Structure formats: structure tokens, C-alpha cells
Amino acid sequence: MAFTAKDVQALREMTGVGMMDCKKALTEADGNMDKAVEILREKGLAASQKKAxxxxxxGMAYAAVVDGVGVVVEVNAETDFVGKNEKFVDFVKGVAAVVAKEKPADLDDLMAKPYGNGRTVQEEQQEMVLVIGENIKVRRFAFFTEGVSVPYNHAGGKIGVLVNLEVSAGLEDKVTEVGKDMAMQIAALNPRFLDKSQVDQATLDEEKKILLVQMENDPKMASKPEKVREGIVTGKLGKFYKENCLLQQEFVKDSSVSVEQYMANAAKALGGTITLKNAVRFEKGEGIEKKQENFAEEIAKQLGK
Incomplete structure (x- = not known):
């Protein structure tokens, strides 16, 4: 019985197993879906279905420069313990190497790329699930192919930061410290924007609205003319930039200068120019709703109480 690409995709969705293994199973099962599922289970490949x-x-957020390409990835696991597992860490670094080499367009593209051992990244992820016994998931990645990329990893994989700089000729090997200082600032303060020029009008309007409401609730401010209050609000937006925009923030290592001034001073001392082109900060588990376990209830269930 013949089967189509849609059948392969359907089997993949049912079992969570890689495309090639699904295709092999359907070939062996002569296109019979139920038999193909059984074959995958017998091989132990579908064991990860429940874990998915x-x-x-x-898990782990990890930044690195691989063969001149700056890469940052996040790979998730269920427990912090697995995040320190040597096999898991090797897998994360392997994923980063694939990103650097293959430069995938998106996550689906990355998962279909060769991992380097005869399996795709998707299939290697499935292998990790089987070996480690937890749900393992490549979540996101970013990379820079141009300029100078400086990676920084904080707290054993809790946060990974990748800073991308454009520098004048001859400074490529001299700006690592500058990049690391900026990456550490990003890791610690997690600015919403890199520069005040990136703050969109909708954000500014919302901030102005909040400040005006605060003034209306302050008896001293409420009595002032509207034009005066709006002028005060405009002035207070400078504080918003200093708190939320990396280049306008006080430099953590020297609060007498902003990050922008620190960069300019460093560039002058090195005899060239340094420009921040981009930066990415991944924090493991960021935005994922964690299940709150009641261990007393869980143990009681296991004991049949």
C-alpha cells in the first residue's frame, strides 16, 4: 500500500519521531499507519511521545562564536539537573555548531538540518529524549555572520547574551572586553531596547499616559496647568530612556558614564570606532509557564493514598 508525504507528516505528529524514521517505518509497514506506529514503538523511538x-x-541558554559566526541558542529540558548533564550540554553546543554552519532560516529549517552524525537535529533531539528520559526541546536561536560577536554565558546557562559590534579595521581583536562588559550589562539589567531610537511611538504614548495619570493623582501636580504638566512629562521621558535603553543606561562598572559614553571612550583609547549593531539575550525558560508541582500530593498518589 503506497503512502504520501502527508502520511509521513501525520505519523511524525502522532509519535514525535523524526521524518526519516517515520518514512522507514511506513515503508516497512507497507503504508499501514497502525503498523508503522507499532514498529516505531518496538524500536523504542516512539517512547518520547508521552514526554513530548x-x-x-x-535547560540551557548558550552563546558562542563558532568559526567566526556568533550564535546564541536556548534548549529546554524538564529539570535543572538535566541542564547540567554532560550529554545535554554537548547537545546544546552541537546545536549551536549546526546553526553556525548551516545558518537556518527558522526553527523548522534548523530541525531538518544535519546534526553531523548521520541524523538531523530533530532526530538527535529525539535521541536525547530517549537517552536522558526527559522532554528535550530546541526552542530558539539567533546568529550574526558579520562584524565582531562577543558571547557571554551567565550562571551556567541561565542566561546567554550575544553582542554584535561593528568596529574600524584593526580593532577586531581588541574589543572583546568592551563586548563582554556590554553583554554583562544586558544580562544583569535586561534592557527593553538597545537605543532610544528604537522606542516606538506606541510605547512613548503609553508611558506619557501613565505619567500624566500619576500627576493627576498628585495634589501638587494636579493643580498645575496642562501645558506645564506635559513639559514635566517630556523631561521625565529622559529617565525612561536611562532605565530601559542599553546605550542610555548608566554603565554598571562606572555610573559616571552611560554605556554609550563608555563605548565612545573605549573606541577613542583604541584609536578607532565601535558601534553596537545588535544584541540578543536569551534567558532559559523565559515566558514558559512552569507547572507548579505539589510534591506531597504526588507522593500520596504514588502510594495510593
Whole structure:
């Protein structure tokens, strides 16, 4: 019985197993879907099906420069313990290497790329699920192919930051410290924007609205003319930039200068120019709703109480 690409995709969705293994199973089963599922289970490949639905909010964020390409990835696991597992860490670094080499367009593209051992990244992820016994999931990645990229990893994979700089000729090997200082600032303060020029009008309007409401609730401010209050609000937006925009923030290592001034001073000392082109900050589990376990209830269930 013949089968189509849609059948392969359907089997993949049912079992969570890689495309090639699904295709092999359908070929062996002569297109019979139920038999193909059985074959995958017998091979132990579909064992990860149940695990695929479990929440993976731990794991590792990892930044690196691989063959001149700056890469940052996040790979999730279910427990913090697995995030320190040597096999898991090797897998995360392997994923980063694939991103650097293949430069995938998106996550689906990355998962279909060769991992380097005869399996795709998707298939290697499935292998990790089987070996480690937890739901493992490549969540996101970013990379820079131009300029100078400086990676920084904080707290053993809790946060990964990648800073991308454009520098004048001859400074390529001299700006690592500058990049690391900026990456550490990003890791610590997590600015919403890199520069005040990136703040959109909708954000500014919302901030102005909040400040005006605060003034209306302050008896001293409420009595002032509207034009005066709006002038005060405009002035207070400078504080918003200093708190939320990296280049306008006080430099953590020297609060007498902003990050922008620190960069300019460093560039002058090195005899060239340094420009921040981009930066990415991944924090493991960020935005993933973690399941709150009641361990007393869980143990009681296991004991049949």
C-alpha cells in the first residue's frame, strides 16, 4: 500500500519521531499507519511521545562564536539537573555548531538540518529524549555572520547574551572586553531596547499616559496647568530612556558614564570606532509557564493514598 508525504507528516505528529524514521517505518509497514506506529514503538523511538507534552522550562541558554559566526541558542529540558548533564550540554553546543554552519532560516529549517552524525537535529533531539528520559526541546536561536560577536554565558546557562559590534579595521581583536562588559550589562539589567531610537511611538504614548495619570493623582501636580504638566512629562521621558535603553543606561562598572559614553571612550583609547549593531539575550525558560508541582500530593498518589 503506497503512502504520501502527508502520511509521513501525520505519523511524525502522532509519535514525535523524526521524518526519516517515520518514512522507514511506513515503508516497512507497507503504508499501514497502525503498523508503522507499532514498529516505531518496538524500536523504542516512539517512547518520547508521552514526554513530548511535558513542560520543559529548564535547560540551557548558550552563546558562542563558532568559526567566526556568533550564535546564541536556548534548549529546554524538564529539570535543572538535566541542564547540567554532560550529554545535554554537548547537545546544546552541537546545536549551536549546526546553526553556525548551516545558518537556518527558522526553527523548522534548523530541525531538518544535519546534526553531523548521520541524523538531523530533530532526530538527535529525539535521541536525547530517549537517552536522558526527559522532554528535550530546541526552542530558539539567533546568529550574526558579520562584524565582531562577543558571547557571554551567565550562571551556567541561565542566561546567554550575544553582542554584535561593528568596529574600524584593526580593532577586531581588541574589543572583546568592551563586548563582554556590554553583554554583562544586558544580562544583569535586561534592557527593553538597545537605543532610544528604537522606542516606538506606541510605547512613548503609553508611558506619557501613565505619567500624566500619576500627576493627576498628585495634589501638587494636579493643580498645575496642562501645558506645564506635559513639559514635566517630556523631561521625565529622559529617565525612561536611562532605565530601559542599553546605550542610555548608566554603565554598571562606572555610573559616571552611560554605556554609550563608555563605548565612545573605549573606541577613542583604541584609536578607532565601535558601534553596537545588535544584541540578543536569551534567558532559559523565559515566558514558559512552569507547572507548579505539589510534591506531597504526588507522593500520596504514588502510594495510593
Amino acid at each position: 507534552g511535558r513542560i520543559a522550562a529548564e
